Amino acid sequence: MAALPAIGRAAVLTAPGRRFELRELPVPDPEPDAMVVRVLATTICGSDLHVYDGSTPSALPSVLGHEICGGIVAFGDGPRLDSFGTPIAEGDRIIWTQGYCGHCHECSVLKEPVLCANRRTAMQDPDAFPYVSGGFSEYCYVWPTAERIRVPDDVPDTWAAIASCAGRTVTRAHRSLGQFDPSQTVVIQGTGPIGLLACAFYSLLGPRRLIVIGAPKERLRLASEWGADAVIDITVEAAPDRAEHVRELTGGRGADVVFEMSGGRTAFAEGVDLVAPGGRYIVIGQVFPSQQAIDASLITRRQLKITGSVSAEGVDQLRAISFLARNRDRFDWNALLSPPRGFAGVDEAVRAMAELREIKPVFIPG
Numbered sequence: 001m002a003a004l005p006a007i008g009r010a011a012v013l014t015a016p017g018r019r020f021e022l023r024e025l026p027v028p029d030p031e032p033d034a035m036v037v038r039v040l041a042t043t044i045c046g047s048d049l050h051v052y053d054g055s056t057p058s059a060l061p062s063v064l065g066h067e068i069c070g071g072i073v074a075f076g077d078g079p080r081l082d083s084f085g086t087p088i089a090e091g092d093r094i095i096w097t098q099g100y101c102g103h104c105h106e107c108s109v110l111k112e113p114v115l116c117a118n119r120r121t122a123m124q125d126p127d128a129f130p131y132v133s134g135g136f137s138e139y140c141y142v143w144p145t146a147e148r149i150r151v152p153d154d155v156p157d158t159w160a161a162i163a164s165c166a167g168r169t170v171t172r173a174h175r176s177l178g179q180f181d182p183s184q185t186v187v188i189q190g191t192g193p194i195g196l197l198a199c200a201f202y203s204l205l206g207p208r209r210l211i212v213i214g215a216p217k218e219r220l221r222l223a224s225e226w227g228a229d230a231v232i233d234i235t236v237e238a239a240p241d242r243a244e245h246v247r248e249l250t251g252g253r254g255a256d257v258v259f260e261m262s263g264g265r266t267a268f269a270e271g272v273d274l275v276a277p278g279g280r281y282i283v284i285g286q287v288f289p290s291q292q293a294i295d296a297s298l299i300t301r302r303q304l305k306i307t308g309s310v311s312a313e314g315v316d317q318l319r320a321i322s323f324l325a326r327n328r329d330r331f332d333w334n335a336l337l338s339p340p341r342g343f344a345g346v347d348e349a350v351r352a353m354a355e356l357r358e359i360k361p362v363f364i365p366g
């Protein structure tokens with residue numbers, strides 16, 4: 001196993017929209033229970049774009065990228081096990097979560113570590129320890145309290161990276177939904193990676209109707225291949241027509257379950273009105289500040305249940321890896337992915353995703 005190098009290259013974002021700066025950053029010795037990994041593949045997430053364009057206020061400079069599959073290069077003192085008891089050794093591949101403090105109100109009383117008041121995320125200040133905390137980097141730090149999962153040998157690096165954020169967001173959204181049965185109709189707003197993965201996921205659960213709303217056309221075609229009964233193109237149908245269309249497809253009721261997975265600036269207001277009486281709305285894509293006018297009486301009169309779902313835990317990553325691995329013959333996961341780019345291609349990778357030319361750009365350091 002290669003020794004831990006003193007420095008590693010990383011693409012640093014210094015201001016919204018600016019070109020990434022290639023810097024050499026210190027690679028730290030891991031604290032107890034922490035690890036350093038070599039980045040094998042980073043896939044770009046919609047929330048990276050929101051940091052890149054400034055729509056999610058974030059501290060900069062930082063190293064973007066948090067959907068990462070890494071190969072373990074160094075361990076801090078502590079047990080060499082993943083969070084589910086599987087032994088891990090140098091060279092093994094892992095994905096991981098943010099670090100949680102375990103003692104704040106959210107961690108200890110609510111048992112919701114995704115809300116941890118002191119969480120240690122990717123994309124920290126590259127001038128402060130542990131320097132390498134994001135995915136557009138040769139090396140990355142795994143926080144001591146981060147959950148970590150050994151990637152099975154038959155799962156490619158890129159799929160593991162997808163499972164680490166987009167995939168786990170879907171399995172966590174399903175957990176947030178709770179009870180689900182095949183008598184129910186499902187609407188998914190959004191044909192980004194999360195919407196498409198959710199389409200695949202729910203198609204396997206056999207809902208009465210599975211409707212996907214999004215664009216562009218190739219993604220709607222993929223949604224149809226991946227089990228959507230009906231797709232609605234937002235570039236063809238205006239919002240009132242889309243609502244009417246959903247009602248037509250659901251016997252006039254609206255959908256029992258609606259997922260907001262688009263991050264659209266009017267998607268929430270639109271989605272509330274797509275939910276059937278007694279139905280549920282799981283809101284995932286609204287990660288940036290946004291004011292949207294809704295008819296609040298819909299919530300009361302229809303007795304809607306509206307639930308937010310943010311990030312996810314190790315168990316959700318475990319489920320996401322299993323889902324991708326187990327259903328590889330049914331779904332061509334590689335259809336989400338672009339050919340990998342190295343440091344020289346990071347700017348283009350982010351732009352290609354922002355302009356909807358690519359679904360899931362891939363970065364591999366080099």
Ligand SMILES: [Zn+2]
Binds near residue numbers: 047048165
């Ligand atoms: Zn993400």
Ligand SMILES: [Zn+2]
Binds near residue numbers: 113118
């Ligand atoms: Zn906490």
